[in-house]
Amino acid sequence: MLRCAVLDDYQGVALGLADWSRVRAESFREHFGRPDDLVAAIRDCEIVVAMRERTPFPAELFDRLPNLRLLVTTGMRNASIDLAAAREHGVTVCGTGSISTPPVELTWALILGLTRHLVSESAAMRAGGPWQHTIGTDLHGRTLGLVGLGKIGERVAAVGRAFGMDVVAWSAHLTEERAAAAGARLAPDLDALLSGSDVVSVHVVLGDRTRGLIGKRELALMKPTAYLINTARAAIVDQDALAAALRAGRIAGAGLDVFDLEPLPEGHELRTLPNVLATPHLGYVTELNYGTYFREAVEDIDAFIDGAPIRVLSP
Numbered sequence: 001m002l003r004c005a006v007l008d009d010y011q012g013v014a015l016g017l018a019d020w021s022r023v024r025a026e027s028f029r030e031h032f033g034r035p036d037d038l039v040a041a042i043r044d045c046e047i048v049v050a051m052r053e054r055t056p057f058p059a060e061l062f063d064r065l066p067n068l069r070l071l072v073t074t075g076m077r078n079a080s081i082d083l084a085a086a087r088e089h090g091v092t093v094c095g096t097g098s099i100s101t102p103p104v105e106l107t108w109a110l111i112l113g114l115t116r117h118l119v120s121e122s123a124a125m126r127a128g129g130p131w132q133h134t135i136g137t138d139l140h141g142r143t144l145g146l147v148g149l150g151k152i153g154e155r156v157a158a159v160g161r162a163f164g165m166d167v168v169a170w171s172a173h174l175t176e177e178r179a180a181a182a183g184a185r186l187a188p189d190l191d192a193l194l195s196g197s198d199v200v201s202v203h204v205v206l207g208d209r210t211r212g213l214i215g216k217r218e219l220a221l222m223k224p225t226a227y228l229i230n231t232a233r234a235a236i237v238d239q240d241a242l243a244a245a246l247r248a249g250r251i252a253g254a255g256l257d258v259f260d261l262e263p264l265p266e267g268h269e270l271r272t273l274p275n276v277l278a279t280p281h282l283g284y285v286t287e288l289n290y291g292t293y294f295r296e297a298v299e300d301i302d303a304f305i306d307g308a309p310i311r312v313l314s315p
Contacts, residue, residue, distance in 0.1 A: 004047040008054035059085035074293035083315035096296035103283035110255025140164035145197025148204035206233035216241040
């Protein structure tokens, strides 16, 4: 029976969400931050299931896993896997489906939490502190700027319109017609979107052209009263530049679900800055998504064992 490692199962739920009976599966709740620790844990496994980008698989890691034959990633896109190296080492890489609504919901949780100061107000209630010590920001009549208008961005736009916001959007290939179909106006360029928006939410795919898309110069264009939300990928925004802008009060705040290094180290300033609402990459962590991930991961495994791999990812 093939051995299968399920990585980064923080909640310890993977083995109960699907039928793993055709493999000898072991779930690891702890995150292996050091490659040596990861290799020691999975070197004998023929199959590995990776949760999104939590554990990278660069070329050098495949060199150290000679038994690996199948790597399953939850979702159909994983920028942290070197697909070319996997193919060179004879490793099949497969993906799973995912649901686009959970990141939308978390995006709005962050927006509302920031603009209505829910964390500080709730903390004051628990601690017996001052009653009603902040003044919230109205969303009705304000401008929501979306960097990216794909499946997730479209849904975020719909909620923004329901709040009575003026929705503008931009991405490199977005057209006026496509933006209008989603109920948004096309911004002339990224600079115009950043300078004119009260809430900026990032929803583009991470790639060579979007890595570092929003840096020090771009952050300086934002209103000092504006909020930045990133539930997409950390590398799209220069994290150091963002931390500096938040520290200096150059923008009102940020809602962040993604970070350059995850788990975010204890003591990192993005955990403690008062104008940051941070969550531990919860965008996709819901019952329906996890059910889809692990059920389809097992489908991938069974198909591979039967000699007919499905949902294969190509370099």
